[in-house]
Amino acid sequence: MVGVVITGASGRMGRMLIDTVRASSKAKLVGVTERYGHDWVGQDLGEALGGTTWDVPVVSDPIDVVKDAQAIIDFTTPAATMALSELAAQARAVHVIGTTGLDDNHLEKIATAARHAPIIRAGNMSLGVNLLVQLTRKVAEALDEDFDIEIVEAHHRHKVDAPSGTALMLGEAAADGRGVSLSDVSDRGRDGITGARRTGDIGFTAIRGGDVVGEHDVIFAADGERVVLRHLATDRGIFARGALKAALWGQTQGPGEYDMMDVLGL
Ligand SMILES: NC(=O)C1=CN([C@@H]2O[C@H](COP(=O)(O)OP(=O)(O)OC[C@H]3O[C@@H](n4cnc5c(N)ncnc54)[C@H](OP(=O)(O)O)[C@@H]3O)[C@@H](O)[C@H]2O)C=CC1
Numbered sequence: 649m650v651g652v653v654i655t656g657a658s659g660r661m662g663r664m665l666i667d668t669v670r671a672s673s674k675a676k677l678v679g680v681t682e683r684y685g686h687d688w689v690g691q692d693l694g695e696a697l698g699g700t701t702w703d704v705p706v707v708s709d710p711i712d713v714v715k716d717a718q719a720i721i722d723f724t725t726p727a728a729t730m731a732l733s734e735l736a737a738q739a740r741a742v743h744v745i746g747t748t749g750l751d752d753n754h755l756e757k758i759a760t761a762a763r764h765a766p767i768i769r770a771g772n773m774s775l776g777v778n779l780l781v782q783l784t785r786k787v788a789e790a791l792d793e794d795f796d797i798e799i800v801e802a803h804h805r806h807k808v809d810a811p812s813g814t815a816l817m818l819g820e821a822a823a824d825g826r827g828v829s830l831s832d833v834s835d836r837g838r839d840g841i842t843g844a845r846r847t848g849d850i851g852f853t854a855i856r857g858g859d860v861v862g863e864h865d866v867i868f869a870a871d872g873e874r875v876v877l878r879h880l881a882t883d884r885g886i887f888a889r890g891a892l893k894a895a896l897w898g899q900t901q902g903p904g905e906y907d908m909m910d911v912l913g914l
């Protein structure tokens with residue numbers, strides 16, 4: 649049994665991960681974290697959820713539970729993920745990072761931590777999206793700049809980062825397929841008199857509203873025709889199952905940075 653810690657336990661993904669890990673015959677939940685001051689902290693998780701004792705502590709300092717874990721599944725905020733990556737590396741635990749909105753400085757710190765333990769990070773842990781990333785690269789490779797690439801994503805009203813981590817993965821794949829760097833062609837802030845679209849740009853649009861779990865379109869638009877690649881997520885279980893798969897897969901890997909393509913063998 650792989651001992652797992654889940655961070656941000658009361659969050660949308662935290663709750664989904666608790667169910668997924670507890671239903672697994674290969675993993676055991678050894679503890680969860682929540683933000684300092686959260687009313688679950690100091691309680692048993694089962695009791696915090698209104699039921700019986702599960703013998704799973706809710707702590708605010710991850711050090712109290714990481715020592716008992718072989719894997720940490722982390723869908724929180726960039727600041728919480730940063731605080732955790734060094735600790736996970738010291739404990740030689742597999743750190744599965746689903747948190748999005750990470751900047752270059754965060755990514756540098758993750759690369760440093762990955763010298764000591766496996767880190768598996770992806771802006772989207774679902775099989776379908778990771779397949780879509782591969783398809784996007786192939787279509788971008790096949791179609792020339794007569795096809796304008798636009799990435800449109802939609803998420804629930806609570807999401808705090810844009811474009812989504814998934815949209816950025818798709819943008820990177822499209823740029824890679826075209827043999828260019830995304831930072832040179834990315835168009836993320838159209839507003840007002842923008843001028844005509846620049847040939848070769850990859851545009852991003854973010855929609856926020858309601859309870860949308862996550863929707864992504866990659867549009868290749870030319871004169872007279874359009875190719876649209878689409879993924880619709882309707883259940884956060886797809887991300888949680890992917891994350892648990894990654895935590896188990898990581899048990900046999902050496903230190904280093906990995907993503908879901910590695911885990912899924914795509
Ligand atoms: N890679 C993937 O497949 C997916 C990635 N995500 C990403 O996962 C992240 C979380 O998403 P979601 O679950 O919707 O967000 P939520 O806001 O619902 O959950 C985040 C949780 O983390 C808690 N938290 C914040 N700081 C800390 C801390 N220092 N220690 C412990 N817990 C902390 C929050 O507590 P509080 O609210 O009290 O501050 C909250 O309960 C986002 O970055 C999102 O984009 C989401 C789905 C799939």
Ligand SMILES: O=C(O)C1=N[C@H](C(=O)O)C[C@H](O)C1
Binds near residue numbers: 814862
């Ligand atoms: O915040 C979310 O909810 C999601 N975030 C991830 C992202 O930024 O792409 C993955 C998924 O789309 C849900």
